[in-house]
Amino acid sequence: MWNTDSTIMNADNPIISIQKVHKFFGTFKALDDVSLTVNAGQKVVVLGPSGSGKSTLLRTINRLETISSGSIIVDGQDVNDPGSDINRIRAEVGMVFQSFNLFRHKSVLDNLTLAPIKLKKEPRDQAEHHAMKLLEKVGMVDKAESYPVQLSGGQQQRVAIARALAMNPKIMLFDEPTSALDPEMIGEVLDVMVTLAREGMTMVVVTHEMGFAREVADSVVFMDEGKILEIAPPNRFFDHPVHERSRRFLEQIL
């Protein structure tokens, strides 16, 4: 089902096209001439030491971070063009955060239905029907009426994934989705992500889960100091890293 051609540099049908992006925080260079294209249906895992700019890169895709120069095209629309409807682009790009960020004043079900009801004007019963299907998918049906504070971290993150899916996004961005979890809860979240990948979702995942990268990624992107140093299929990256910095990174974590 998923794309076996992992050479994303030769993309014919890019759904995300990042070209020569630079990003400064004050004088600190967070992104340094970054270019990356992602095809529809591809799963890209971004690796790198902390502070390497991988989260920043992910957040520029739906303009949670603005860029200093370069261009980012998502599904044919320039994300940073003042003429683009950024809210419409964001609705097509689901995002999952390290700290879950479920709406604390809403029940699980209401977390999922808020955006479809308010933004897509879906009737409540239709939105709830869809939401229950998504909760079934992430194994959280019996917690539909609970509030986020009543859930474990792993449960919250599964709900957060379902919430992002409720808008039927074309792309899903994951910003270290398991980094804030207790070890025994990481598996349940990764399982949901693997299922999503098998269904053909386009995914860009910033993570430290090497097993997930190996199993799911079409392509691994390695970043350090704001630069993309290496883009390779997971087997090649893990077994024969080209860049000296990649080798040191892998030695440290494996």
Add this chain to the structure above:
Amino acid sequence: MRDKPVVIEVGDGAAIPDPRDEGLFTAWRISFFGTLAIIAYLVVFRPDPYLDIIKFLPDGIVVTFQVTFASIALALVLGLIAGLGRISKNTFFNLAASTYIEVVRGIPLLVQLFYIYFALGHLVRVPDMVAAIVAMGFCYGAYMGEVFRAGILSIDTGQTEASLSLGFNRSQTMRYVVLPQAWRTILPPVGNEFIALLKDTSLVSILAVSDILRRGREFASESFLYFETYTMIALIYLVITLILSKILSNVEHRLNHYERR
């Protein structure tokens, strides 16, 4: 991730009773039932003059509540605007809100009351009650602005980012995600401000507004029973503020429902 909700401490107004305080003798109960007992004792055993005084005051109580509710409504609207202005990235809006807050907080309430009542009275003639409400609302709006600002800033930025990433714009995010949560943080200080405002409405008795205090002064100046009259006025203010603080603490407790496991 933050486990404890942020509490904004505002040192003015009555202490709000803790709803979890299960003891039989709480400060609230002692004050409330003690006050009621004293009023009952005075009215029953010394009806002359205390019963006469208490009969004279209800009109004033109504006026005090009218001024309080109208002023707090105005203050909440101004406070929300000022609070949003203070966190706005729009330079003009931000400066306007900050200047309003700086200026109003630097002038005593009584002076503002005189100013709006007498100074502006030269330009536009408005009813006494309206002038009093505008002055109180204008002043408390500035304090309320700081409360709203702190309440909004107490909400984790992750909530805003999650909302934006779903496709909500800034104002929808404020309306559906941030403000409903900020209310929980804002309510206790707003409640304190409400009670403080109710007490401060006694200042409007200096203008020609017949609130509790002014009604009392009228009674005292005719009967020369200053001690008795002001005793009763103090007791009535105390009963009102104690009832209000109890109501507010219950509302606050209910508003916290989604933070309870």
